[in-house]
Amino acid sequence: MLEVTDLKKQYKQTKAVDGVNLFIEQGEIVGLLGPNGAGKSTTISMMSSLIPPSEGDVRFLNESVIKQPQKLREKLGVVPQEIALYLNLTARENLQFFGKIYKMDKKQLGAKIDQVLEIIGLVDKQNDLVKTFSGGMKRRLNIGVALLHDPSLVFMDEPTVGIDPQSRNYILDTVKRLNREKNMTILYTSHYMEEVEYLCDRIYIMDQGHIIASGSKDDIKNILSAEQTFQIETAVVKEEFTNLLKEHPSVRQLTVQEKTVTLLVPKEVVFFQTIIELAEQTNTELKSVQVQKPSLEDVFLHLTGRALRD
Template identity: 60%
Template sequence: MLELVDLSKKFKQLYAVKNVNMFVERGEIIGLLGPNGAGKSTAISMISSLAEPTSGDVRFHNESILKKPGDFRNIVGVIPQEIALYTDLTADENLQFFGRMYRLKGSTLKNKINEILDLVGLTDRRKDVVKTFSGGMKRRLNIGVALLHDPELLIMDEPTVGIDPQSRNYILETVKRLNKERDMTVIYTSHYMEEVEFLCDRIYIMDHGNLIASGTNEEIKRILSSEKTISIKSDQLNEQFISLIQEHPLVNRVVTTDKEITLMVAKEVSMFVELTKFAEQAGIELTSVHNRTPTLEDVFLHLTGRALRD
C-alpha cells in the first residue's frame, strides 16, 4: 500500500533522514520508534506529503505521492504531536471547521461530527470551548479531527504525550477499533514501548536518521536472543559500583538510571556472585537483582545506546 524508497531529507549538511526504505501493507499498524532527533517526525512529514524529500520517493499504491499530493491527502489523516485545534472554539465548531476544509457540508457533515464525537467520547462536551478540556480530551478531539474524511491511512505522531493513563487506554483502544472495524492502516510513533508492543504488527526503529531495525515484535526481540538482561535496584547506587560493572569483561552494555542499572550479558553468564562482591566493595546495599529475557526496550537500548525517552 505505502512504500518508502531510499527516502532522504537533508537540512544544509545534515541528514535528518537517510536512505530509509519501508513498506506498509493495508490494514497493518506500523510502529515507528526512535529517540528524540532520530528523524521520525521528518519521515512522518514526508510520508504525509507536508515536506518534500531531498531524494527518494514515497509511493502509495505504486504511485509517487509527489506527483499528485492532493489526491494522496484526501485519503490520509494526520494526527500531529501538537494539539492542532482552535482552543477558542467548541469541539463542535472545530469539527465543523475542519470538516468544511474537507468540503463536507450539510447533513453529511452533521452526521460525521456526531459519529466522531461518539467515537472519541466527547458527545457530552461538544458545546464546550476546547480550552476548558483536559489534556486527554484535547488529544481525543485531535484524533477525531483527523478522522472526519474517513482516511484509509492514519498517521499518528505520538498521540498520547502528556495524558493520563485512562485517556491513553481510551486512545489505544480507539486505534485498535479503527484498525479492526474500518480496516484502517495506521503508522504510529511513540515514546512508549508498551503502546507499540500492544498496538503494532510491525516495528521500524530509527536512529540518527537511519533505519536500524525492522520486523514484528518477536523478530526484533530475537536480535537479543543470545543475551539476557539483568536489572539491579538500589537506593545507594554510586559511581564506583557502576564503573566496576562497566569494566567487567562479560558485560556487553550498561544503562543506568537514578535507582536502577540494566546490564546485558550473554545468556549463559551468571553475574550474581560478582555483583554481590562489587556492592560490598562500593559499600552499597542492593535492593533487588532480576534476570529477565530482553524486552523491546532492551533491544532499543542495544541498538541505539539510548533509552527511548532520552
Template identity: 55%
Template structure:
C-alpha cells in the same frame, strides 16, 4: 468539526453523521457545543485526532499523540488507535518514545536513531535481537561509582542501566551473571539484595542498540 468536514468535501446528512460518529469515537460527543478553550490538553488532543478522522482515511499518521496529557486521555487514545486498526481496518503509523505503547499497539516496529532505521520487524523479531542475551535486574543495598564502572568495563556485559540502588544489565546467556555479581558485591563490600532475570522488552532492545537512554 463542520469546517474540516466541508474541507474534506462532506455535506448534508453525510457531514452531520461524520461529525457525530467521530466525536462519539473520541469521547467528545457530550461536549460538542462547548468552547474549545474550556477543554483540557487531553481533550484537545482527542479533538485533533477527530479532525484527522473526519473523512475516514485508509492511513493515519500519529506523531507522539500521548505526550503531556492526562492518564485518562492517554488510555482513551490508545484504545481508540486499537479500534481504528482492528474494527475499521485502518493502517496507523504511530511514532512514540514510550516503548510500552509500542508494545501494546504495534504489529510491526521500526527503531530509528539519529534519523536512520537501525532495526525493523515484528515485536518478537525485534526482541529476538537479545535472544542470545539475558536481561537481569539487580539490586544492591547501596551502589558505588566503582561498582558500576567495574560492570561497564566487563567485556561480557553489553549494557548497564542505572536506577537508584537498582540497575539492569544485559549480558550473554552463557555468562554466570549471579556468580559474577556475588563476587563483585563481596569485593566492593556491598550486599546483593535481589536478582531477577527478565524477558527482553522493546526498551531493552532500544537501549542495547543505541547505547543511550530514551530521548525527547
C-alpha cells in the same frame, strides 16, 4: 499499501532524514519509534506529501505521492503533534469546519460528526469551546478531525504527548479499536516505548535520521535474544562494585540509574552467583536481582548506546 524508498531531507547543512526505507501493509499498525529529533515528524510530513523530500520516493497504492499527492490525501488522515484546532470554536464546529474543508456532503457530515464524537468520547462536550477542554480532550478531538472523512490510512504523530494517563489509555484503546473494527491502517510515531509495544504489529526504530532497526516486536527483541538482562537494585551503588562488573568478561553492557544497575550478559552464562559474590566482595547491599526479558528500551539502548528519552 504504502512504500517509502530512500527518503532524504536536507536543510542546508543538516540531514533531518537520511535514506529511510519502510513499508506499510493494509490493516497494520506500524510504529515509528525514536527519541525527539530523530526525524520522525519530518518523515511523516514527507510521507503525507506535506513537504517534498530532497531525494527518494513515497508510493501509495503503487503511485508516486510526490507526483500525484491527491490520491493519497483523499484516503489519508493525519493527526499532527500540535493541537491543530480552532480553540474559539466548539468541538462540533471544529468538526464541521474540517468536514467542509474535506468537501463532505452536508447531510452526510452531520451523521459523521455524531459518529466521530462517539468514537472520541466527546458527545457530551460537543458544544463546549475547545479552549475550555483539558489536554486529553483536545488530543482526542485532534484525532477525531483526522477520522472525519473515513480515511483508510492514518498517520498519528505522537498523539499522546503531554496528557494524563487516563486520556492516554483512552487514546491507545481508540487506536486499537479503529484498527480492529474498521481495518484502519495506522502509522503511529512515539518516543514512548510502551505505547508502541502495546499497539504495533511492526516497528521501525529511528535515530538521527536513520532507520536503525525494523521488524515485528519479537524480531526486534530477538536482536537481544542471545543476551539476558539483569536488573540489580542496591542500597547504595558502589563504584567498586560497578567497576568489577564492567571488567567482567561476560558483561556486554552496563548502565546505572540511581540505585539500579542494568547488565546485558550472554544467555548461556550463569551470572546470578557471580553478582552475589561481587556484591559480598565489595560490601554492596543487594535489595533485589531480577532476570528480565529484553524490552524495546533495551534494544534501543543496545543499538544506540543511549536511552530513548535522553
